[in-house]
Amino acid sequence: MDYAIEGFELEKSFAKKRSLKELFTKPFATPERVRALRGVDLHVKTGEIFGLLGPNGAGKTTLVKILSCLILPDHGRALIGGEDVRHENKVKPRLGLVHSDERSFYWRLSGRENLRFFARLYDVPGKRIDSRIDELLHKVDLAEAAPRRFSDYSAGMKQRLAIARALLHDPPVLLMDEPTRSLDPSASLALRALIKDELKGRDGKTILLATHNLREAEVLCDRVAILVSGTVRQVGTIDEVRRWGIDEHQFRLEVANWRDEIAGPFRIVSTERVNGHRRVVVALDGKGCLDDVLKSVMAQGGSIHACDRIEPDLEESFARLLAQETARGST
């Protein structure tokens, strides 16, 4: 398997801030440490959008900073394109970081001037700088706004400029730390389309997306990892994660001639009257078969007009995971 981003048993802790009282009473004491990452393993396939989900303080940003060579892990290895992040001169040309912090630009300079400055830092050849900037401004739909000061940009425009900056040196890997955090719904929608259609679809970038927005992960990610208290709890496709902890499938049936006596190899979750029919939600255990349900209902006089599968909700799955984590922490 070809992986663009890999992490092996990554550990990171930070010294806890000491109170003024402690500084005076125990000036030479070793500060307590907070563990941000605890043995994180991560394998992101080339060309996929991989979501890093987790509540605030789960360690997402710490992991992104390690992968972008901004901080060093205490233990373990992180590789970008097969190169260890400790060899930053080999790794940095291969990655671009999209910050959620809109302060990461110079507000008195225009969008174009900002990109010109960063293009030099990203080693874009002098002769290519202007054409590359034009290309990117067009891609992120900022060509007309390029001469305007960054301070005049909307939150969505600032975020799109951050994407343009991360693409200046055309890296194969993009790390995005909550890119839609401060955006309104329509700006978020536009940015997601840019990420999915342009960056992944057209350019084939590998994208690691750290977010706590589950809807965003559902729309964008091929696979996700759920990070809780510095540990990866689940890795899989959205569907796999959605079904995590659920050992039954649910179906919604529209049934005419429903009778409450109807029973079969299923559990009735709910029923309600809709337009003269009954809308019945039934649950089957993992081994149950929809065909048996339909046959059983029809054999008992029910006439089925419609049937669809109810997908488990990612938020519920996430909440279950957090609840389990809380329970684990309290025992």
Next chain:
Amino acid sequence: MLRLLTKIWAFLVRDFLSDASYRLAFVLQLAGMFFAVAVFYYGSRMVNPQTEGLEGVEPFPWLLVGIAFQLYFSTALYAFAAKVRSEQVMGTLEAMLVSPTPTSIVIFSSTAWDFTWGGVRLLVYLVCAVFVFDVKLNVASPAALVLGVGLTLLSSAGIGMLSASFILYFKRGDPINFLLSMGTTFFGNVIIPSKQLPHAVQWVSDWLPMSWSLKVVRGTLLKGLSFGDVAGPLGRLAILTAVLVPLGLLGARIAIRKAKREGSLVQY
């Protein structure tokens, strides 16, 4: 080398555009410099020209050269630390450090505009002094002057890098800045001739690059001294530079490494 120069140029353009966008402040700074020179001129009229330590120079040019060059050399002392701090606070440091440009080059190049603008201010002070207040410059050895200024900038940069390392290492405002500023002003032959200081502390002056650089600058700029005349102070400056620059580089290397481990490089 060309790559480094293009990066330094990018920082220069960035800061020029940013500073020039505050047009009024730009103009007011220039006007402020004129008034500063006027203050030195009229203030120095209260000083007895026979004061010991003025080395045969009139009080006004002695004072003006001292203060103007101290301001310039101070750029090397404070700019690294100030830039790291301001980029941290502005939130732009992380964006630069994730680029393929090495951290040390980011930190050093980011001060390019401070040095350039400091040089412009120095020239404005001297031009005002010459054309408005009739100071006579007497430069016999431009080479000694340039060498003196270069060595002072380098040795001050050594101290400046140590100061920046302090910020990176301890992740807080640099408390040694104020001490450095007051210390060099007091002991460095800037406003007060070191011979006017109490005998017990005059030796401190000999350990500061500022004292020796001002000897070179005043000698070559105002008294027409030759290279040979200022060879002694130049030698002292060279020794201090040879000690302070490697020390500063070592401090910066240790601090950057530690800051990356602790994560303090991108937090404030």
